[in-house]
Amino acid sequence: MKKILYLATSALLFSACGGKQTSVIDIISEGNIETIRAKKTELSEKQRVLETELQKLDSAISSMSGEEKLPLVTTVVAKVGKFEHFLELQGDVKTKQNVLIYPEMSGTLQRVYVKEGQRVTKGQVLAVIDDGGRSSQLSQLKSQAALAKTTFERRKRLWEQKIGSEIEYLSAQTNYQAAEDAVKQAESQLGKSSIRAPFSGIIDDVIKDQGTVVSPGPGSEVFRIVNLSDMYIEVDVPETYLGGITKGKEAKVYFPVLGDSILTKVRQTGNFINPSNRAFSAEIPVPNKKGNIKPNLSAKVSINDYTNENAIVIPQGIISENAEGEQYVYVAQPTDGENEALLKKSIIQTGKTQGSHIEVLSGISDGDHIIEEGARSVKDGQKVKILNDQTDEQ
Numbered sequence: 001m002k003k004i005l006y007l008a009t010s011a012l013l014f015s016a017c018g019g020k021q022t023s024v025i026d027i028i029s030e031g032n033i034e035t036i037r038a039k040k041t042e043l044s045e046k047q048r049v050l051e052t053e054l055q056k057l058d059s060a061i062s063s064m065s066g067e068e069k070l071p072l073v074t075t076v077v078a079k080v081g082k083f084e085h086f087l088e089l090q091g092d093v094k095t096k097q098n099v100l101i102y103p104e105m106s107g108t109l110q111r112v113y114v115k116e117g118q119r120v121t122k123g124q125v126l127a128v129i130d131d132g133g134r135s136s137q138l139s140q141l142k143s144q145a146a147l148a149k150t151t152f153e154r155r156k157r158l159w160e161q162k163i164g165s166e167i168e169y170l171s172a173q174t175n176y177q178a179a180e181d182a183v184k185q186a187e188s189q190l191g192k193s194s195i196r197a198p199f200s201g202i203i204d205d206v207i208k209d210q211g212t213v214v215s216p217g218p219g220s221e222v223f224r225i226v227n228l229s230d231m232y233i234e235v236d237v238p239e240t241y242l243g244g245i246t247k248g249k250e251a252k253v254y255f256p257v258l259g260d261s262i263l264t265k266v267r268q269t270g271n272f273i274n275p276s277n278r279a280f281s282a283e284i285p286v287p288n289k290k291g292n293i294k295p296n297l298s299a300k301v302s303i304n305d306y307t308n309e310n311a312i313v314i315p316q317g318i319i320s321e322n323a324e325g326e327q328y329v330y331v332a333q334p335t336d337g338e339n340e341a342l343l344k345k346s347i348i349q350t351g352k353t354q355g356s357h358i359e360v361l362s363g364i365s366d367g368d369h370i371i372e373e374g375a376r377s378v379k380d381g382q383k384v385k386i387l388n389d390q391t392d393e394q
Contacts, residue, residue, distance in 0.1 A: 244305030
């Protein structure tokens with residue numbers, strides 16, 4: 001019966017086109033492009049009308065013969081939940097405590113007490129430089145200071161008893177103070193012969209060997225010390241995120257080389273917009289409990305810039321767009337048939353996207369069944385059969 005119907009429809013189409021193919025050929029032979037275009041538009045419109053009528057006849061035949069075949073689709077259920085958006089950025093691990101240690105005085109590196117990889121504490125002696133006799137000088141100055149002190153104390157007692165002159169008392173006091181200052185200065189100079197750790201950390205490199213002659217200034221660095229417990233990543237954030245990226249925002253840091261990630265928070269944000277890239281800086285601390293994170297290690301940083309506690313989120317792939325640029329989905333409305341539903345096209349407004357899901361601001365409600373698989377091959381008002389008979393969870 002369907003074959004007869006198609007033949008009849010084809011005959012109608014043929015007759016609608018003039019019944020003779022020569023009429024089209026005649027129009028083409030005239031060479032008038034406007035006439036040809038007008039004829040094409042006329043035939044296309046007639047074809048569209050006939051196809052619509054044909055679909056109605058097919059539907060009626062299927063319904064009357066009990067052979068109606070409904071499009072098969074699956075659905076997802078729109079649910080209200082928490083939606084978080086993360087800004088993806090790239091950065092390198094840094095530490096503010098990664099320094100080269102230089103000697104403060106010239107001399108031979110007499111002893112080196114540490115080796116590479118050794119943990120040290122702040123103030124610990126790392127090496128000693130030959131003091132060039134300064135320790136002996138300090139001993140002499142201390143002896144002189146002790147004598148000056150004794151002399152001053154005696155003069156003071158005599159002066160308190162009104163014995164002796166005031167000038168003798170003041171002279172003894174001055175000599176004692178000068179001797180004490182000389183001792184302090186010598187101790188300070190001698191202290192420079194010891195190279196100490198400026199902070200607690202790890203000796204990353206022993207640059208100069210024992211017995212090497214060193215002196216203050218560039219080229220005479222002795223050690224590199226690094227603190228791996230106080231590390232951070234500094235990233236440039238586009239100025240459009242100024243209101244979303246603030247101190248305390250959650251951040252996820254992933255290290256591709258290590259295949260590991262950590263959760264942390266933004267420690268501080270910059271107060272200056274760089275005019276060259278229209279961005280401000282954000283500093284993210286990096287806990288290093290395992291000790292495997294090193295300075296200059298590349299990292300991918302995801303910072304939470306937007307959170308909606310009551311958002312409707314659906315897969316981005318099920319959204320279509322019409323000629324006017326409007327986004328829409330199909331909502332399944334149940335019928336009396338088993339697992340059957342009528343489709344309703346719903347224009348939606350969307351928000352931010354995270355991964356394969358997108359936030360829907362309006363157009364659908366909590367609990368709506370949205371067509372997922374098969375959404376591209378159905379239309380508004382069409383009857384469909386739903387394959388999934390249980391509520392899907394996103």
